[in-house]
Amino acid sequence: MGRAEERRARQRGGHRAAPGNRSAGSGKSGIRRLFTWKKILGTFLGVCLLGIGSFIVLYLVVDVPQGNTAAQRQSNVYKYSDGTILARKGEVNREIVDLSRVPKKVQLTFVAAENKTFYKDAGVDFKGTARGLINTLSGKGKQGGSTITQQYVKNYYLNQDQTVTRKLKELVISLKVDRQKSKDDILAGYINTSYYGRGAYGIQAAAQAYYRVDAQDLTVEQGAYLAALLQAPSQYDWAVASATGKKLVQDRWNYVLNNMVEEGWLTQAERGAMKFPVPLAPKGAPGLEGQKGYLVDLANKQLEQQLMDQEGLTASQAETAVVDQGWTITLNIDRKKQAQLENAVKTELTSKLEPKQRRADANVQAGAVSVDPRTGKIVALYGGKDYYKHFVSNATRRDYQPASTFKPVILAAAMETEAKTQQGKPIDPDTVYDGTSGRDAVDNGRKVGFHPPNEDDVSYGDITVQTAMNKSVNSVFAQMGIDVGMDKVMGTAKDLGMDTKGMQAVPAQTLGSMGASPLEMAGIYATFDNHGKKVTPSLLKSAEKKDRSVEIPDPIGDQVISRTAADTVTSVLTGVVDDGTAKVSVADNPLRNGQQVAGKTGTSDCNRSAWFTGYTPDLVTSVGLFGEAAKAGGTGCDKEKIKQYSHVSLQGALGGGRVNGGGPPAQIWAAYTFGVTEKTKFDLDTTQGAAVEPTETPTSAPPTSQAPSETPTSEAPTTEPPTETPSQTPTTEPPSQTPTTRVPTPPTQTPTGGTTLDPVEPNLEQ
Structure with missing residues (x-):
């Protein structure tokens, strides 16, 4: 057969397929017959025609309805946890x-x-x-x-x-x-x-x-x-x-x-x-006087967040779907606890302020959040003197430094990651650090350019971590943060519930120089109290309307730090109450009646904020006092001109000197907590800390953080605290008494005892 004939035979399919390939060839030709380009094109055109036809039908069927925006606007009803009405909002x-x-x-x-x-x-x-x-x-x-x-x-x-x-x-x-x-x-x-x-x-x-x-x-x-x-x-x-x-x-x-x-x-x-x-x-x-407006705003925001998470709405869509849309929203607020918290702020703070006689008194703002650590429910909240007079909620604002209330997070990170000192010794409550004020923090023998002073520049020498927590010694926790690794510290903070977005993992954060709210700090400490299981405080009990309801997620989440780590932090924090900066206001309070308490005080840079976040086994409450300029005039401690609503020092408020976390914040906490809780004890899975009776005198490594002699190779880290400007002039009530100010004295070398000191951190805004 010639080549031409052979080619023609192939074109006619004249070549016989090999016996073993017959089924494969027939299958291939079958697929070709099924998926020809004509059939594919025909199917595509058919789908297009069907879509166009459907759209034409839809266009003919759907008419422009009457506008219904005004008709959709209905009052939202907000209730306490027991079902009684808190507020109606819908005009x-x-x-x-x-x-x-x-x-x-x-x-x-x-x-x-x-x-x-x-x-x-x-x-x-x-x-x-x-x-x-x-x-x-x-x-x-x-x-x-x-x-x-x-x-x-x-x-x-x-x-x-x-x-x-x-x-x-x-x-x-x-x-x-x-x-x-x-x-x-x-x-x-x-x-x-x-x-x-x-x-x-x-x-x-x-x-x-x-x-x-x-x-x-x-x-x-x-x-x-x-x-x-x-x-x-x-x-x-x-x-x-x-x-x-x-x-x-x-x-x-x-x-x-x-x-x-x-x-x-x-x-x-x-x-x-x-x-x-x-x-x-x-x-x-209108209609949201007192604490109602703060509660309604937070309830709306949490419901909006659920709609965004569950239904994929944008922030704008979620807000439109919630505000004045006929919802019945039941809050977790306990009416008794709410009344007790409001009364505690009045008796321990606002009734003692004299804004006409003392300018500093006009600048005092208070915020507080109380959480049940077992359920994650927000049972009480104080947002400010009155929603009409101070629109910004002091309970949820994040523009003030939490200061030394952040120190337990550093210890939690150390315990969770099994961190060691730079000499290889495990970090625990008995580890000894150099508490010299202003000492250079070092990283593997290199000075990092960070040397915070302690309160009143008091040096403590060699002290245990427990004592350093009791006395809130800045120099110890600055070094500990570097030993643990600031990235790990901030990672633990995020795991515990702090919003760390945009925060730098720098040593200055060991002093709590970031912004945080009482709500945020209450959630972090509630996680400690809940043995390391994440607590995301929730104000919402239920949210429903005529044709729908929203699923409220469980505020109790996964184990984010081990129970041992969380319980050890709790054990250490009992020492702050019994032997440290909260002793006078909390431990020695006549209302305590033997109640076991853990907590931490905090006083920020320039005394712009003062905190006490404390807890019993069944209740966690974070109280913050914030210096907010009632009017413009003068200069602040940073030499900048004071504008209305600027962050200013609390110094001189209540007729005293520095306003410490162990003062009014702890007093408010005690007046509230001891009025609503029953005597209980912590169930701790730890062998360390002040809550555990030592079997022998603790021994540890020698001081682990001697400052080297070489010239530092890095500059001092800098941070810029949040500059958000709040909105309304605070209001106060007439005073009934003036508190006294305690003068700190140098400590003695004891593992867990000592003076009640609450440091004012150095100015980190330079």
């Missing part, structure tokens, strides 16, 4: 304004923030909607890329539900609304129906809530802030935002204005002259 703060009353460039800030193609598009973002549908079907839930028209439709005609049906309806209605209404009408509807936080719906209410002006008087800078705010109203509210929140809203404010320049709506010169317009302090909402 809608909205005033619809015509778009002509909003300056044109302010209108454009919203377009620049949300939808630069607003004036050109057909009202929908098909790509963004498709992404939202895919996320919903895959369980991610979060929608992105909505146009202003779609957001207006969602706010005014529909709801915040993250379902495929709702998203498809949103798409159809948006297309129809864009055809039926002008762009100005849609923009007016959007800015008048959106929720801006502070109970404000619509731009007029928002202008009043944040800047005390009408919408027609808003500047472009202010409009850009309100436009930026819509992404996350609570997180971006300057009065209560964290340092991270403030940075995010400033970034978004810049984004809005930069977009306006790109679109030709602002000149570069106009943009360059603009400065961030810090909003005015908020006013409390």
Whole structure:
């Protein structure tokens, strides 16, 4: 057979397949017959035609409904744990304004923030909607890329539900609304129906809530802030935002204005002259006097977080879904304990303040959170003198240093990681350190440039960790943090419940130079009390409305540190109460009646805050006092001019000198705790610490942290404490008595005894 004939035979399939390949060849040809390009193309076109047909049917069937935003607004009902009513909140703060009353460039800030193609598009973002549908079907839930028209439709005609049906309806209605209404009408509807936080719906209410002006008087800078705010109203509210929140809203404010320049709506010169317009302090909402407003705000925030976690809502969507939406929210607050806590603050603090006679008294703010460590329930909370007069909750604010109340976290990290001194000795309550004030902390023989003084620059020589905790010796814990490893210390802090985002793992953190709230510290100590099982304090008992309920997760989580480590910390902290800085106010309190107590005092840099976080086996309470300038004037200890709401020293308040954690905070703690708890004892799985009777005199290594003679090779670490500015002027009540101030004396060398000292940490803000 010639080559041509052979080729023709192959083309005709004339070559016989080998016997062993016959089935393979027939299978291959069968697959080809099943998946031909014609069939694939036909299937694709069929699916497309089906989708188009379905969309046409949907477009014909779905009509633009009547606006229902106002009808959806219902009172939320808040209850105590026993079911009695705490508060009702639901009056809608909205005033619809015509778009002509909003300056044109302010209108454009919203377009620049949300939808630069607003004036050109057909009202929908098909790509963004498709992404939202895919996320919903895959369980991610979060929608992105909505146009202003779609957001207006969602706010005014529909709801915040993250379902495929709702998203498809949103798409159809948006297309129809864009055809039926002008762009100005849609923009007016959007800015008048959106929720801006502070109970404000619509731009007029928002202008009043944040800047005390009408919408027609808003500047472009202010409009850009309100436009930026819509992404996350609570997180971006300057009065209560964290340092991270403030940075995010400033970034978004810049984004809005930069977009306006790109679109030709602002000149570069106009943009360059603009400065961030810090909003005015908020006013409390009606019906939330006293502690009610603080409780309602925290309940809302925790419910919003659950909706974000469980349903994939954004922060803005969650807030809109919670505020004034007809929820019945039951809190874990125990009415008896709540009343006792409020009374303790009044009798031990506010009744003794004389703001007219002593300027320092006007600057005192108090916050407290009380948690059941076995259940994680927040049973009492004190946010400030009155929600109307001080909008920021002192119970949840994170802009003050927790100071020496952070020291137990360092010990917990040492115990959990089985850390050793630089001489290889295990770190435990009996380990001996050099307590010389101002001594250089070292890392493998190298000075790290960190040498904090102790209170009043008192040196202690060689002391055990137990004694160092009792007396809150800065130099010991600075060295211990380096021995453990600051990355491990901060890792343990995170495991215990501290928000460490953005915090540097530097030696200065051993002095508690980061920001933390009483709520945060109560959770950390509750985890110690709960034998190392994570406690995330929860205010929510239940949350439900007519057609739904939200699952409240168990506040008790996994074992984050070992029971032995947690119990050893507890054992050591009993020494702080019995032999240390809390002895006078807590251990010697006549109401104690033999109750076993663990706790730690703290007094921060420049005496700007004073703390006592303590616990019994069944109750953990963190009390913080914060220096907040009632008015501007004078200079602070850092030589900077004092502005209203600046962080200032508590020095001189209550007619004394320094306000220590072992003073008013511990007194408030004792008056509250001993009034609501029954006598119980800790069940500790440890052989160490002050709560354990020693069988023999402890021995340990010689001092492990002698300062080397060589020149240090690193600079002193620096930290910048949070600078968040709170919002309202504190108020106080007339005094009844003036406390006395104790003068510290040099200690004797005993393992667990000594003076009741509470250090004021050095200035770390340089």
